Amino acid sequence: MESWRRNPLFFWIVGLPPTLWLVLFFLVPLGLIWLFSFSDKRGIIDIELTWTLANYARSLEWLYLEIFLKSFWMAGATTVIALLVGFPIAFAISFAPPKAKPWLLLLIILPFWTNLLIRTYALIAVLRSRGFVNFGLEWLWDQGNWVLSLAGLGGYQLLGERFEPLELLYNNFAVVFGLVYVFLPFMVLPLYAALDRLDRSYIEASLDLGAGQLRSFFSVVVPMAKAGVVSGVIITFIPALGSFLQSDLLGGPDSQIIANVIERQFKSANDWPYGAALSFILMYLTFFALALRAVLSRGNRDAEGL
Amino acid sequence: MNDSAAPKPIVSIQNMSKRFAGAVTAVDQVSLDIGAGEFFALLGPSGCGKTTLLRMIAGFETPTEGALLIDGQDMSQVPPNRRPVNMVFQSYAVFPHMSVFDNVAYGLKVARTKGSEIRPRVEEALELVKLGGYGARKPDQLSGGQRQRVALARALVKRPKVLLLDEPLSALDAKLREAMQMELVRLQHSVGITFIIVTHDQSEALSMANRIAVMEGGKVRQVAPPSELYERPSSRFVADFIGKINLFEAKPLGQSGAALELEVPALGRIAVPFSGDPAKVAWVAVRPEKLRLLRQPPEDGSLVFPGTVAEVAYYGETSHVLVSGPNGHGMTVNLHNGTQETPSTLAPGDSLCCSWAPEDTLLLAD
Amino acid sequence: MAFFRPRVPIGALEYSRRWSLRLIFLVTLVFLYAPIVTLIAFSFNDSRRNIVWKGFTLKYYERALQNDELLLAFANSLTIAFFSTLISVILGAMVALLLWRFRFPLKAPLEGAMALPIVIPEICMGVAMLAFFARVGWPAGLPWPLNLSSITIAHISFSFPFVAMIVRARLVSFNRELEEAAKDLGASEWEALRDVIIPHMRPGLIAGALLAFTLSLDDFVITFFTSGPETVTFPIKVYSMVRFSVTPEVNAASTVLIVITVCLTALAMWYQNRLAAKEKGTGK
Numbered sequence: 001m002e003s004w005r006r007n008p009l010f011f012w013i014v015g016l017p018p019t020l021w022l023v024l025f026f027l028v029p030l031g032l033i034w035l036f037s038f039s040d041k042r043g044i045i046d047i048e049l050t051w052t053l054a055n056y057a058r059s060l061e062w063l064y065l066e067i068f069l070k071s072f073w074m075a076g077a078t079t080v081i082a083l084l085v086g087f088p089i090a091f092a093i094s095f096a097p098p099k100a101k102p103w104l105l106l107l108i109i110l111p112f113w114t115n116l117l118i119r120t121y122a123l124i125a126v127l128r129s130r131g132f133v134n135f136g137l138e139w140l141w142d143q144g145n146w147v148l149s150l151a152g153l154g155g156y157q158l159l160g161e162r163f164e165p166l167e168l169l170y171n172n173f174a175v176v177f178g179l180v181y182v183f184l185p186f187m188v189l190p191l192y193a194a195l196d197r198l199d200r201s202y203i204e205a206s207l208d209l210g211a212g213q214l215r216s217f218f219s220v221v222v223p224m225a226k227a228g229v230v231s232g233v234i235i236t237f238i239p240a241l242g243s244f245l246q247s248d249l250l251g252g253p254d255s256q257i258i259a260n261v262i263e264r265q266f267k268s269a270n271d272w273p274y275g276a277a278l279s280f281i282l283m284y285l286t287f288f289a290l291a292l293r294a295v296l297s298r299g300n301r302d303a304e305g306l
Numbered sequence: 307m308n309d310s311a312a313p314k315p316i317v318s319i320q321n322m323s324k325r326f327a328g329a330v331t332a333v334d335q336v337s338l339d340i341g342a343g344e345f346f347a348l349l350g351p352s353g354c355g356k357t358t359l360l361r362m363i364a365g366f367e368t369p370t371e372g373a374l375l376i377d378g379q380d381m382s383q384v385p386p387n388r389r390p391v392n393m394v395f396q397s398y399a400v401f402p403h404m405s406v407f408d409n410v411a412y413g414l415k416v417a418r419t420k421g422s423e424i425r426p427r428v429e430e431a432l433e434l435v436k437l438g439g440y441g442a443r444k445p446d447q448l449s450g451g452q453r454q455r456v457a458l459a460r461a462l463v464k465r466p467k468v469l470l471l472d473e474p475l476s477a478l479d480a481k482l483r484e485a486m487q488m489e490l491v492r493l494q495h496s497v498g499i500t501f502i503i504v505t506h507d508q509s510e511a512l513s514m515a516n517r518i519a520v521m522e523g524g525k526v527r528q529v530a531p532p533s534e535l536y537e538r539p540s541s542r543f544v545a546d547f548i549g550k551i552n553l554f555e556a557k558p559l560g561q562s563g564a565a566l567e568l569e570v571p572a573l574g575r576i577a578v579p580f581s582g583d584p585a586k587v588a589w590v591a592v593r594p595e596k597l598r599l600l601r602q603p604p605e606d607g608s609l610v611f612p613g614t615v616a617e618v619a620y621y622g623e624t625s626h627v628l629v630s631g632p633n634g635h636g637m638t639v640n641l642h643n644g645t646q647e648t649p650s651t652l653a654p655g656d657s658l659c660c661s662w663a664p665e666d667t668l669l670l671a672d
Numbered sequence: 673m674a675f676f677r678p679r680v681p682i683g684a685l686e687y688s689r690r691w692s693l694r695l696i697f698l699v700t701l702v703f704l705y706a707p708i709v710t711l712i713a714f715s716f717n718d719s720r721r722n723i724v725w726k727g728f729t730l731k732y733y734e735r736a737l738q739n740d741e742l743l744l745a746f747a748n749s750l751t752i753a754f755f756s757t758l759i760s761v762i763l764g765a766m767v768a769l770l771l772w773r774f775r776f777p778l779k780a781p782l783e784g785a786m787a788l789p790i791v792i793p794e795i796c797m798g799v800a801m802l803a804f805f806a807r808v809g810w811p812a813g814l815p816w817p818l819n820l821s822s823i824t825i826a827h828i829s830f831s832f833p834f835v836a837m838i839v840r841a842r843l844v845s846f847n848r849e850l851e852e853a854a855k856d857l858g859a860s861e862w863e864a865l866r867d868v869i870i871p872h873m874r875p876g877l878i879a880g881a882l883l884a885f886t887l888s889l890d891d892f893v894i895t896f897f898t899s900g901p902e903t904v905t906f907p908i909k910v911y912s913m914v915r916f917s918v919t920p921e922v923n924a925a926s927t928v929l930i931v932i933t934v935c936l937t938a939l940a941m942w943y944q945n946r947l948a949a950k951e952k953g954t955g956k
Binding site for chain 1: 684685686687688693694696697700701703704705706707708710711714762763764766767769770772773774775776782785786788789791792793794795796797799800801802803804807825826828829832836861886889890892893897907910911914915922926929930933934937941
Binding site for chain 2: 681682683684
């Protein structure tokens, strides 16, 4: 690495265009939204900067607070489920034979390369009341009845008079299901990275000292994979919190989360200042989470820097 | 395998083999009895299967065939966490997220030891390894040698029947390693637990162990106390691996009385005292420090290798003289400086005889 | 088979051989793939009801091919992806060279700002772009393909930091002595860049280009906020079809997009594997 002064011409030629682009087509738009969040709405598109905090204050109204809480709840549930599913997956891959590892990892991240919208759409066909999950359940119901009738209990209708399809779509369950479906690879990758680095002899030492497999897992593997857990939780939680498609396509009337409200402010309600304030609340939360990760990983690096 | 085993084996390995996927045989039909209270070393070059053997005793590898008994109990269905053995890992594997105290207490806690008993036992173990007062520290505040002591205390506090040590000194620098060798011997004497150590360093094994198994290619080549291993190696591999040696191909001709007559291209026809199977002998060998350098061939029945000085290497307390003989054969002689003919008077090109007593000649199988 | 009754007992740490972990892995794979596989399978199903297999047909692909709006959306998507990739690779390579090569004041803030488009929630970026283009009065109603410029600009803004990240990772393995050797032999700064550094960057540039292309082709959220009624991209068109109803045409259109992105990804991986094998071969 050398000082820019040693070669200023080269420095400006490679430095200026991307920096200008970033400022003009990214930072300026963001700044604009930031200013909007302190502005008053005067007409349909007439906005005046008044440095008001009313837009932020509005988020504290119960109606919107509830939506925030629900967003947190859904993103949190998604993160927890993804962690519970992703940890054994990452663990299994990191202990697979070396030749199989990249392929197993590829199997987990390949769906990530297909379009987000299409993946969400694909879930509709699986979950709807005439979808495959219900189709499968109905088949089981039929088989169950058949077994019961063989057992001479056919007339009692123990499984109900007729098959009632489960309402799996257009509710909060479907949204969380969709979010886990979409963000699981985000969780698996950092967990895998952390577990793959973990020296096997720590687990062996724990077993050797008399701890069982479960005990070793919770008192050695999990604490030592902490950095991966923190990364995975943050990079799953942030996009889940700001997600828009899953609640839009899979959710019901009460599945509205922050991103849906933001979208409405910009696309139909035309209250840009309020939408801008909501977007920036999301941004502040993101920055907070990233700062948290930086702090946690610094503490971790101290411990690992033997 | 060897009658010098201690009376009651604490570890009994019977015909154990380990083949990994892809048909690599890491351990091949090994049988060993290790007595209670022994300091036993598994010695061999890297890839000889010694670590795999140790890990099978600990329970981290499952043998492809054969049996393992610890204190008379069959271990085939016993997982590592239920075996009465503990291990000191090569990397020490001291848990970085726990304090020194918690590391040492871990094995007691998982064994549901009474809370009031844990503290005194941990402190006693830390005293034993001279780490008293270090309990509150985190592993990253310790030196490599200190972390190794934590690993030792953590294993010893469990009062295992056997302590397994996997290359415990390889990560330490030379000076610390020597001090630690003495320390381990002292520790073994004071706790009276059987130690099984894996090492590739012959001097480490010779100085610490009371019995050594030399392994090569998954097989145990010889099991013997250190001095016997050095003085009476049974094969070319063992002789060559332990210490320095001059080796010559030989063809046994026939037994005549207590001696075996051999045809050795480098030495001519010689007779050496021998009692064994002459058909197995393929090499004659002599240790460099058993050799004398003489200007004239001796008349006392010693064996002789005539030649000229090719090189003299000075090592302080010793000097190594390379003598080249007829037909390109060479012989290395170690001389103690100041006690014998001083090498400074030797110059390359001097004509000399290397000579040694017939009973110092080793007859080795391939 | 070995799955049920292993010949050699499972070792203490052979977790990948335990049936419980295998089961979790298998169930997760079904969870991840079943929806996509059924989506693809039923694009060939000769039934509108989408639930019972009635026989193989390509008629939904034919119908999708006759759907002019869908074709226009597809052409729009490819055009945007092409220009976005081209500019993203150039800008990304510049950023990579800048950050790899130079020490300069305000480097840390610039690095942080370059990472922003990667980390902030997509919806925030989407609404920022919407507000920006509305405020500056970006010309609307231009002739094709100029009417796609606002979407393309938005795509470049979130793509080039990804390209920069990949190219910079590649530059780390560059041996500075090669550049010094070139200059020692008389090459100028630019000749050294052209003859030594850029050839080394090439795998990163290609991987970055493939990523930028996929990101652009796949993006829905940011495009959703930047596009107007005249500028519909493929994902946006699919979205409006999905909102309307679940039909086999949507399945067919989706399958086409899946095949394209999976092929591009496979191409990128094949290329990188080949490269890794080659570099191992030359002992690098």
